């Protein structure tokens with residue numbers, strides 16, 4: 556029993572007509588040659604996307620699941636492990652913008668993805684979104700807008716685990732029922748008044764609830780803060796296709812750092828709010844309290860999948876900032892620097908406007924206000 560190492564996605568795909576190097580064109584399901592226009596179909600298996608049984612997978616010391624080999628380089632600055640294109644001599648890390656030491660590249664064996672969500676948004680469209688986003692920022696350093704002119708976007712397939720499970724949760728708690736009481740009191744003038752107060756009567760409650768979870772997504776990498784990755788959701792997972800190396804041609808891939816087991820712990824956290832809300836519904840009444848609960852996770856299955864993200868990492872004042880686009884929907888999430896000079900300028904001008912109203916009356920104030928608004932749009936934006 557040995558690991559089956561499949562062909563590496565590092566390999567290039569030559570055009571069947573002219574031999575040119577083919578890259579996957581977002582939005583398509585084929586490799587179209589940019590030199591001779593020949594359509595090179597991607598061979599995709601017709602088999603349904605298989606999910607693996609979680610318990611038997613993690614209890615197997617030697618795993619017979621298919622692996623793929625990829626040549627990766629680790630970023631010394633942020634720790635991201637990404638694939639390299641064949642024959643690259645120099646590259647920057649897509650996650651933080653630091654230069655990569657390509658000589659340190661190593662071969663990693665990773666679990667072959669079962670499925671992939673191919674890129675749909677083209678780089679051109681992504682760059683336009685990036686530029687629009689930069690232009691829309693208030694109080695951004697002027698240098699940033701200039702920098703965005705020649706900023707590159709990297710197309711990156713991010714590793715994810717998805718989990719399915721049917722959960723059975725036993726619980727004990729209380730159901731709260733509201734009732735109203737009339738209370739007498741004396742008002743400030745010493746008159747006798749009445750008012751109605753809502754109180755809660757608590758009754759013990761217990762039961763068992765069941766939930767079914769389908770495709771709970773967990774990012775299998777630390778290279779993006781989890782909140783950023785979550786901000787790219789939702790993904791159109793019903794469009795997943797069986798994995799084929801060709802979809803990765805021309806794009807980078809990150810290897811997973813969070814294993815199947817660690818990933819499932821994260822999946823449990825994502826399931827928790829749904830389980831709690833099911834218990835609340837089961838308890839009913841006006842208010843609910845849960846004292847104790849215990850969940851069994853049954854029929855756990857999982858798969859390894861790749862999702863497409865356009866990334867731009869730019870460095871400004873020794874700090875790195877990231878801009879991300881969901882490669883399917885175009886949903887944008889960005890980090891931005893602020894210009895302290897512009898903010899200070901705006902505050903000082905604002906104070907001058909107030910001073911002008913105070914000293915120069917309405918007309919002096921209005922004049923300064925107009926100057927302030929002009930400055931705001933012309934300089935500070």
Ligand SMILES: [Zn+2]
Nearest residue numbers: 570573588591
């Ligand atoms: Zn060709």
Ligand SMILES: [Zn+2]
Nearest residue numbers: 630633648651
């Ligand atoms: Zn990095």
